[in-house]
Amino acid sequence: MLVCRDIVLNKGEKKILKGVSATLEPGCVTALVGKNGAGKTSLLRVLSGEETGYHQGDVFVSDKNINNISSLGLSLRRAVLPQHSPLSFALSVYDVVAMGRAPHHKRGDFELSVERVVAQTLEMVGLSGFELRGYEALSGGERQRVHLARVLCQLAPLDDSLQRKWLFLDEPTASQDIGHAHDMLSCVQDLSHRHGLGVCMIVHDLNFVLRYADEMVVLSQGEVLSQGTTSEILDSELLAQAFGVQAQLIEHEGERMVFIKGTF
Amino acid sequence: MSVLPYKYMRLLLFLMIAVIISTLLGLGVGAVSISPGQMWSVLWSTLSGGELTGDLATRGVILTSLRLPRVLLAGLIGASLAVSGSALQGVFRNPLADPGLIGVSSGAALAVVVWIVLGVGGMVSPELGAWVSVLGVPLCAFMGALAATFIVLKLGMRGQGNDVATLILAGVALNALAGAVIGLATYMADEEELRSLTMWTLGSLGGVGWQEIILIAVCAVPGMMWLVRQASEFDLLLLGESEAYHLGMDVRTFQRRVIVVAAIVVGVGVGFTGMIGFVGLIVPHILRLLGGATHRFVMPASVLLGGSLLMFADMLARTLAAPAELPLGVITALMGAPFFIYLLRSQVGVR
Secondary structure, eight states: OEEEEEEEEEEETTEEEEEEEEEETTTTTEEEEHHHHHHHHHHHHHHTOOOOOOOOEEETTTEEGGGOHHHHHTTTTTEESSSOOOOOOOOOOHHHHHGGGHHHHTTTTTOOOOHHHHHHHHHHTTOOOOSSGGGGGOHHHHHHHHHHHHHHHHHSSSGGGGGEEEEESSTTTTOOOOHHHHHHHHHHHHHHHHHHOOEEEEOOHHHHHHOOOEEEEEETTTTEEEEHHHHOOOOHHHHHHHEEEEEEEEEEEEEEEEEEEEEO | SOOOOOHHHHHHHHHHHHHHHHHHHHHHOSSOOOOOOHHHHHHHHHHHHHHOOHHHHHHHHIIIIEEEEEEEHHHHHHHHHHHHHHHHHHHOOOOOOTTTTTHHHHHHHHHHHHHHTGGGGSOOOOHHHHHHHHEEEEHHHHHHHHHHHHHHHHHHHHOOOOOHHHHHHHHHHHHHHHHHHHHHHHHOOOOOHHHHHHHHHHOOOTTOHHHHHHHHHHHHHHHHHHHHHHHHHHHHTOOHHHHHHHHOOHHHHHHHHHHHHHHHHHHHHHHHHHHOOOOHHHHHHHHHHHHOHHHHHHHHHHHHHHHHHHHHHHHHHHHHTTSOOOHHHHHHHHHHHHHHHHHHHHHHHOO
C-alpha cells in the first residue's frame, strides 16, 4: 500500500497542495483527475518520491517512510513515466529501453537477459523489432512508447513480483493516436489486474478514466474533492464541481461514457 | 549487449591507429627528422643496453629528452581536456559545456596571473624557493581551478533545484571577473612578466620535463579512469535529470563528483601548459557525430582522440613556423573555432 497523509506543499507564496491524503492499492489502477493547476503532477511527484520538499505530511510505501528509502532502493520498486521526454539524442531504441535495467545492474542483479526483456517490453508497446532504430528518428508518440517500454523494463520481471511495485504515469496518452492510447492503457491495466502492479496515472480523458481506472482521486485547487471507486463516484455533479462543465453520463452497450454538453 | 557493439570497436581501433600515427609524427617530425626505423634502433639499443654511435646517438638524445616527454605530455593533456569536456557536457547536459565555459580554466588562469604578476612566489622563504619555482604555477592553477569550481557549484546549486542554467551563468560571471583581473594584471606587468603571462595564456608544452609529466600523470590518470568508468551514469543523464533520478541515480552527488574530478584532471595540466582551448569542446562533438551519443563509446574514445589531436597540434606548433614555435593554444583555436562556428550553425538549424 502507498499512503500519503496531510501533504502540504508550497512553491514560494503559492500553495500547491493543501493537506492531501490519498491511498493507492496494489493491483489497482488509480487515476488522478482535476483541472489544470489542481496539483495532479505535484501529487504524483510526491507519491513517486521525487518531490521531497513538502512542508508537512508523510508518504509511506508498505509502512516505510519514503524519505528513508535511497534513490536506488526506490528505483527498484517504482518506475515513473514523465509527461514529456522531448529530448533528442543519438542512441538506439535498444539503448534507451535497456537503461531500465540500470538500477538492477547497479545492485549486481544481472539475472534477466536484457535482450529478452527489451524485446518483450517493446512488443508490449507495439514496437516489436525497433531495437536498432535510432531514437532520434522516431515520432513523438513512438518515443513516448519507447519510454513506456523502458519503464516496464525497469519493473521487470513482469510476473507476480509486481505486487510489490508501483508505476506512475503522467499523461501517458498525450501524444498517442486513439488506437495506441487504448493499447497503452490496457497493457498497463493488464499488468495491474493480472500481476498486482500498483498504478497511479494522470489522464485527462474521462472516458479513459472510466474504462481503465479502478479508483480515482479528484483534485481541485490543491485539495482532494473526492476519492473512491471510479464507477461509484464519477457523476455529473462531481464533474461540475471539479471542472465546471455540464456533463452527462450515458450508457451504451453496458459501458458508461461521459458526454460533455458545455461549460457553465 | 554490455559489450560494445562491433561499430564502436571498429571506431576505437581506428582511433588507436590515429594515436600511433600522431605519436610517430610527433616523435619524428622536427628540426631533425627521425624515421621510424631510427626510432626502433634507439629503442632497441636502450632496451638491450647497447651503445649508439655518431648520428644515431644525437637522435637518441633528441628523442628521449626532447621529443618523447613532449609527445607524452601532449597526449596526456589532450586526453584529460577531452575526457573532462565529455564529462562536463554529459553532466550539464549542455553541448557547449567545457572546462573553459564553467570557469575552471579561468579560475586556474586567474590564480596563476596573480602568482606571476604580484610576485607571491618571491615572498616565500629561500629554502622553499626551488620547490616553489617548479610547483608554484601548477599548484596555483590547480587551487584556482578547484576554487572556481566550488564557487560555481555554490552559486549554481543552491536550494532544492539543480539548475544547470544558473550554473553555466555562474561560470560566465566568473569568466568575466577573471578576464577583468587578468587584463588588469597584464596592464601592470613588466616586460618579463608579460612574456611569461602571454606564453601561459596562449598555452605551450615547451619546457616541461619528466618530473612534471609524472606529476600530471599521477593526478590526471586516476581521475580520467574514474570518469571513463561512469559512462553508463552519463548515459542515464541523457534522458534527463528526473529520469536519471527515477532510475536510481543520486543526481546531485554525481554531478558534484564529476565536476570536482574534472577540475582535478584539468587543473594540474593547465597549470603547467597554460590554457589550451577547444579540445574539450570539439572532441566530444566529433565523436558523437562519428559514433552516436553513448558514453560507453564517447568516454574512452575521448581519451584517444583528445590525445592524438593534441599531439598532432603540437607537432604543427613546433614545425609550422620553425625555428620559432607557435603557441599551442593558437593552433587549437585555429582548428577548433571554425568547427565551433559550424556547430553553432547546425544547432540553430536543428531548432
